[in-house]
Amino acid sequence: MHHHLLIISSVSSPLLSASLAHHQLFTMLLLFFFFLILLLLHCRRRRHSNDHRRLPPGSMGWPYIGETLKLYTENPNSFFFNRQKRYGDIFKTHILGCPCVMISSPEAAKIVLVTKAHLFKPTYPISKEKMIGPEALFFQQDCFIFSALLEKSVHHQYFARNEKDQLEMEGIEHLYSCLENGYNSMPLDLPGTPFYKAMKARKQLNVRLKKLIEKRRQSGKQGGGLLGVLLDEKNNKLNDSQICDNIIGVIFAAHDTTASVLTWLLKYLHDNQDLLQAVTHEQEEIRQEIIEANRRLTWDDTKRMPLTTRVIQETLRAASILSFTFREAVEDVEFEGYLIPRGWKVLPLFRTIHHSADYFPQPQKFDPSRFQVPPRPNTYMPFGNGVHSCPGSELAKLEMLILIHHLTLTYRWQIVEEEDGIQYGPFPVPKRGLPIRVTHRPRSSKLLA
Numbered sequence: 001m002h003h004h005l006l007i008i009s010s011v012s013s014p015l016l017s018a019s020l021a022h023h024q025l026f027t028m029l030l031l032f033f034f035f036l037i038l039l040l041l042h043c044r045r046r047r048h049s050n051d052h053r054r055l056p057p058g059s060m061g062w063p064y065i066g067e068t069l070k071l072y073t074e075n076p077n078s079f080f081f082n083r084q085k086r087y088g089d090i091f092k093t094h095i096l097g098c099p100c101v102m103i104s105s106p107e108a109a110k111i112v113l114v115t116k117a118h119l120f121k122p123t124y125p126i127s128k129e130k131m132i133g134p135e136a137l138f139f140q141q142d143c144f145i146f147s148a149l150l151e152k153s154v155h156h157q158y159f160a161r162n163e164k165d166q167l168e169m170e171g172i173e174h175l176y177s178c179l180e181n182g183y184n185s186m187p188l189d190l191p192g193t194p195f196y197k198a199m200k201a202r203k204q205l206n207v208r209l210k211k212l213i214e215k216r217r218q219s220g221k222q223g224g225g226l227l228g229v230l231l232d233e234k235n236n237k238l239n240d241s242q243i244c245d246n247i248i249g250v251i252f253a254a255h256d257t258t259a260s261v262l263t264w265l266l267k268y269l270h271d272n273q274d275l276l277q278a279v280t281h282e283q284e285e286i287r288q289e290i291i292e293a294n295r296r297l298t299w300d301d302t303k304r305m306p307l308t309t310r311v312i313q314e315t316l317r318a319a320s321i322l323s324f325t326f327r328e329a330v331e332d333v334e335f336e337g338y339l340i341p342r343g344w345k346v347l348p349l350f351r352t353i354h355h356s357a358d359y360f361p362q363p364q365k366f367d368p369s370r371f372q373v374p375p376r377p378n379t380y381m382p383f384g385n386g387v388h389s390c391p392g393s394e395l396a397k398l399e400m401l402i403l404i405h406h407l408t409l410t411y412r413w414q415i416v417e418e419e420d421g422i423q424y425g426p427f428p429v430p431k432r433g434l435p436i437r438v439t440h441r442p443r444s445s446k447l448l449a
Contacts, residue, residue: 056101056338058083058091065186066094072184072424076323080104080352090336096125097187100345101335102324106359106378108336109348112327113386120327120346122388127187131179131198132252133245172208175201176251183252184424202248209244226250257321258396260427262403263434264319265312268366269408270415270436275311275368280408282307287409302401310368312400316382318366320351321427325384350381413438 061067071079080102083091089105103109112120124132182198189196216231230243238246269276286301324347333340340346355363359379360370383390390396419431 054338055341056090056092057087058093058102060092060094060099064097066097068095068097068186071095075422076320076351076428077355080323080349081355084349084352090338096127096184098125098345099341100347101338101340102347102349104349104352106353106376109350109353109381109385110378111335112346112348113325113381113384113388116333117386117388119330119333121330123326123328123345125187125326125345127185127195128183130187131183131202132249133202133241135242135245136249172205175205175208176248179205179248180252180256205248206241206244209247210240213240213243253390254392254396256427258399260321260429261315261319261396262400263429264321265315265400265404266413266436267415267430267434268315268318269311270413272366275366276408279308279311279404283405283408286405297402297405299398302398302405305401305405307368308401308404309397310371311404312397313371313380313382314366314368317354317360317380318363319428320354320382322382322384322390323351323428324349348381348385350384353379353381410441411438412441 059067061070083093083102084104090101090103090108093100093102103112123129178201179198182194182196182201185194185198187195189199212227213231216227226247227243230238230246269279282305286297286304290297290301327346327348329340329342329344329346331342333342353359356379357363359376378385381389383393383396413436416435416437417432418434421431422428423431423433
């Protein structure tokens with residue numbers, strides 16, 4: 001009898017221990033969920049007691065992807081207008097892996113870029129920072145150093161070239177082309193994705209550029225071009241990584257943007273032949289003065305091109321190459337009744353402001369005459385605004401004036417198989433990049449103009 005009881009006791013002991021273990025686990029889970037509910041209730045109470053700190057309205061789109069695909073596949077005017085119409089002048093979204101707040105009123109843009117610029121630092125999504133390089137000076141709060149460097153290199157190429165360097169430069173240009181093809185891609189670093197290919201090209205660019213830097217250092221000659229300016233140790237204390245990042249940053253900031261504007265400029269002049277003839281007449285008068293004085297085109301000549309200047313202004317407005325700029329909240333910010341959490345990106349929408357009928361009547365019409373009267377403050381920002389606006393804006397406008405001068409006097413162009421729409425490459429340009437057929441301007445036209 002006792003023997004059987006011992007057997008039962010020895011069997012029931014592990015069963016009892018398992019039961020106690022399950023009971024303890026169940027109790028712990030109950031306590032966990034209890035405290036979790038308390039925490040959620042506390043957060044909910046805080047949210048209700050701080051209604052003025054609510055997030056702006058809007059949609060965050062798909063998990064992780066957000067609304068990135070919509071932004072870079074739709075017409076940008078439609079993307080911004082539809083959300084502004086639905087949510088108002090301030091709304092949230094999620095692009096390129098970042099939660100964002102987009103603002104579309106001149107007053108709000110001024111607050112972010114000028115009045116309270118110390119609360120919103122210059123930034124880019126992490127994917128773009130990795131491609132350009134995090135040590136590029138225009139990512140820093142103080143961009144005056146970058147501005148000074150750009151001014152020094154105005155009269156130089158990015159690299160001073162000779163025949164020996166030509167093949168090396170072609171290799172760098174090819175790698176940069178691969179890099180910019182992934183500029184607006186989602187940051188998915190997986191084989192085969194545009195981001196992966198872009199980052200692979202970026203690493204190869206670093207290797208190529210560092211070889212060039214080492215070659216210049218060993219020769220004892222810093223040389224010309226932007227690279228020479230950055231290697232000037234008397235004025236700059238930049239390491240090799242900083243030099244690489246700034247070279248790529250300047251190419252991105254100065255080359256792609258200007259090229260995109262010039263593409264739209266050719267389209268608008270092509271589509272408005274009367275305007276093209278008027279611009280040509282203005283340039284003919286300047287050329288006649290140049291011939292009579294036996295000199296070349298000068299800076300002062302570009303100051304006497306009022307119609308051409310207005311055409312450029314209208315192109316910058318209508319095309320809005322810089323559709324928006326990125327800022328990042330350095331702390332939780334109360335903004336027009338909403339909360340912008342620390343670390344969120346804030347995007348002033350220049351394109352939306354430039355295409356608003358409130359500030360530019362008939363915004364879809366290409367009309368340079370609108371700039372005979374200065375636009376309202378903070379409504380025209382093709383180069384941004386505030387201390388972090390583009391330091392190369394005057395250089396970009398000078399390049400456009402010089403191109404128009406020579407182009408209109410010497411050539412005419414026809415668009416080949418035009419297709420409506422916009423594509424990104426990486427900035428907005430006409431579909432297929434506006435293929436054109438260029439011919440010499442007839443001699444009779446030159447004589448009559």
